[in-house]
Amino acid sequence: MSPPPAPASFITPRRQVARKYLLAGVALAVLLGGYWYYSKSGDAAGGGRAANAAPVRVVRVTRRDMPVVEHTLGTVVANITVNVTSRVQGVVNSAAFKEGQFVRKGDLLFQIDPRGFQAALEQARAVLARDQAQFANANRDRDRYISLAQQGAISDQQRATAVTNADVLAATVAADKAAVDMAALNLDYSKIRAPVDGKTGPLLIQPGNMVSATSQAPLVTIQQVQPVKISFSLPQSDLDRIQARQKGSGLSAMLDKRGLSAPVDFTGNAVSGQSGTIELRADFSNTDFSLVPGQLVDVTVQLDDIPAALVVPRDSVNDGPDGTYVYVVTGDRAVTHPVKILFDDSINAAVAGDIKPGDTVITEGQLRVEPGATVRVLGGGVTDQPADKSKLHIRVPAKQG
Numbered sequence: 001m002s003p004p005p006a007p008a009s010f011i012t013p014r015r016q017v018a019r020k021y022l023l024a025g026v027a028l029a030v031l032l033g034g035y036w037y038y039s040k041s042g043d044a045a046g047g048g049r050a051a052n053a054a055p056v057r058v059v060r061v062t063r064r065d066m067p068v069v070e071h072t073l074g075t076v077v078a079n080i081t082v083n084v085t086s087r088v089q090g091v092v093n094s095a096a097f098k099e100g101q102f103v104r105k106g107d108l109l110f111q112i113d114p115r116g117f118q119a120a121l122e123q124a125r126a127v128l129a130r131d132q133a134q135f136a137n138a139n140r141d142r143d144r145y146i147s148l149a150q151q152g153a154i155s156d157q158q159r160a161t162a163v164t165n166a167d168v169l170a171a172t173v174a175a176d177k178a179a180v181d182m183a184a185l186n187l188d189y190s191k192i193r194a195p196v197d198g199k200t201g202p203l204l205i206q207p208g209n210m211v212s213a214t215s216q217a218p219l220v221t222i223q224q225v226q227p228v229k230i231s232f233s234l235p236q237s238d239l240d241r242i243q244a245r246q247k248g249s250g251l252s253a254m255l256d257k258r259g260l261s262a263p264v265d266f267t268g269n270a271v272s273g274q275s276g277t278i279e280l281r282a283d284f285s286n287t288d289f290s291l292v293p294g295q296l297v298d299v300t301v302q303l304d305d306i307p308a309a310l311v312v313p314r315d316s317v318n319d320g321p322d323g324t325y326v327y328v329v330t331g332d333r334a335v336t337h338p339v340k341i342l343f344d345d346s347i348n349a350a351v352a353g354d355i356k357p358g359d360t361v362i363t364e365g366q367l368r369v370e371p372g373a374t375v376r377v378l379g380g381g382v383t384d385q386p387a388d389k390s391k392l393h394i395r396v397p398a399k400q401g
Contacts, residue, residue, distance in 0.1 A: 053376040056365035058329050062311050063357040066350040067240065072308055074232035074253070076221045078225060078293040080196050080284070084109060085219035086211040087189040090116065092219070099202050103194040103222065110192040112211065115188050116239040121183035128176035135169035142166040146165035156177065184199060191366040198224040206360050223293050230255070230262075231275035232299045241303040256298040260284055264301070288355070306342055309350035317349055327362040327369055328355060329377065334369045351382065 086092075089317060090112040097109055111143035148154045184190060201221040205211060211219065230253060234242065245251045251264040268279035280301075291297070316326050317339065325343060327334040339353030355361070369375060 039262050041322060047370050048284050051333070053374040054334075054365055054368040054370075054379050056300050056327075056329070056334070056369060056375045057360045057378050058360040059313050059316065059363050061357050061359045061361060063148070064308040064311055064313055065207045066306040066343060066348070067302050067345075068306060069345055070238060070303060071256070071345075072232050072233055072234060072299050072301075072303045074230045074255075074297050074299035076295040076297060077154055077229040077231050078198075078223035078230055078292045080198065080224035081293075082195050082198070082222045083194060084195070084220050084222060085216065085218050086110075086112065086192060087213050088112060088117065088186050088188060089210070089212045090114075091210050092205060094207050095203060097200055102197075102199050105194055108191055109200075110207075111193065114190040117183065117187040117262060121180065121187050122299065124180040124183040128173065128190065131172045133174050135166070135173045138162075138166040138169045145341055147305045192219065194222060196222060196224055197226075197299060198222040200372060210280065225289060225291070225293065228288045228291050228293065229266075229281045229283055229289075230297060230299060231281050232301075233272070233279050234301065236271045236276050238303055239271070240327055242278070245303055249311040251280075251301065251303070253280070254300045255284070256300055258290070258297075295308055306350045309342060310355060310357070311348050311350055312339075312355075312361050313363050314344055314349045315363045317344075317351070318366055324351075326351075326353075326355065327366060327371075329360045329362060329375060330378075332374050333372055334375045336371045341379055350400055364385050 044054065059298060091114050093111045095110055097103055097107070104108070125341035145154060147158045149156060149159035155297045167366070183296045201223070204221055205217065206220045219347075230252065238391060246264070246267070252261050254261040262282040262284050264280050264282045271278050276378055314324060317324050319335075323338055325336045327347065328337050329335075337354050339351040339355065342350040345352075362375070365375075365378075
């Protein structure tokens with residue numbers, strides 16, 4: 001049997017209490033959900049604004065003297081290069097030096113077989129002696145015939161013939177002396193000597209080979225490597241500065257890695273039509289023989305100074321349709337400022353424009369920056385730019401405004 005139903009007076013109060021608690025819980029849940037939703041929405045909106053700010057790195061603008069310095073590659077050139085050839089024909093008997101040896105002017109390099117030249121000299125001397133004897137006899141005949149002609153014992157024609165014979169033999173003796181000198185010279189040419197001080201290259205013709213005076217093939221090449229020249233080129237846009245510097249204090253070239261400096265003593269007489277550059281040269285003593293012809297070296301040339309220049313990193317300068325400009329960070333926004341490049345050394349640039357020392361310019365992240373937009377500075381804030389251009393070896397052309 002089922003239990004009897006409860007009285008109505010006991011059911012109604014309990015249900016009313018449960019309903020009140022249920023409604024209160026629903027209301028509390030709605031309030032908490034609304035609070036959570038709006039707080040999350042606010043956070044998302046703030047995070048979105050932060051995420052939209054372009055991340056950048058900035059550097060301060062400085063004012064200092066800016067040296068106008070060009071860095072380029074130079075080539076070591078021998079002061080003198082001589083291709084040693086033979087002036088007579090013969091067989092090379094020996095070489096009196098080792099390949100790569102330093103030699104002095106007048107040192108023996110090669111010996112050509114001298115026997116033929118010695119015999120030719122002896123023959124020329126013998127001919128000279130014979131003709132000198134005949135000339136002496138002709139002089140005696142001339143003197144005798146002149147005396148007889150004065151006495152009327154012989155005709156004038158005989159006297160004239162005697163005088164002519166003496167003159168002919170005088171000329172023959174002079175020719176014989178020249179032949180002796182030539183034979184002696186050829187004998188001396190059989191000893192090939194160093195024409196300059198320098199360093200020898202490899203033997204190009206080995207002993208035992210026949211050489212000729214008409215052949216242009218060198219036996220060896222000697223290069224004078226003390227001193228040496230450094231040849232380098234600068235763009236024609238620097239020509240005005242080069243000429244002004246040479247008229248003033250003079251232009252010097254410095255070898256970056258060696259700390260050596262020498263005055264520029266040669267400027268080309270024409271600008272290359274192919275490269276648009278002009279050649280310059282400077283002599284270096286090369287006392288330690290460390291510079292070798294054909295070697296590439298890093299050359300620095302200071303052309304001028306820009307006093308009290310506004311200096312910014314080269315990476316901060318941008319190209320636009322209206323010219324070059326920089327982004328200056330004001331507050332948390334990037335503002336464009338047009339600038340004109342006075343000089344660019346590929347690390348820093350001297351500029352003129354509506355900026356001042358202490359301004360912060362953007363050096364990284366410009367591609368994501370829009371004029372007037374907010375930016376977010378990375379790396380802990382502003383950093384200082386390098387004070388001067390370091391040892392950069394190859395010149396990078398400046399951007400043109």
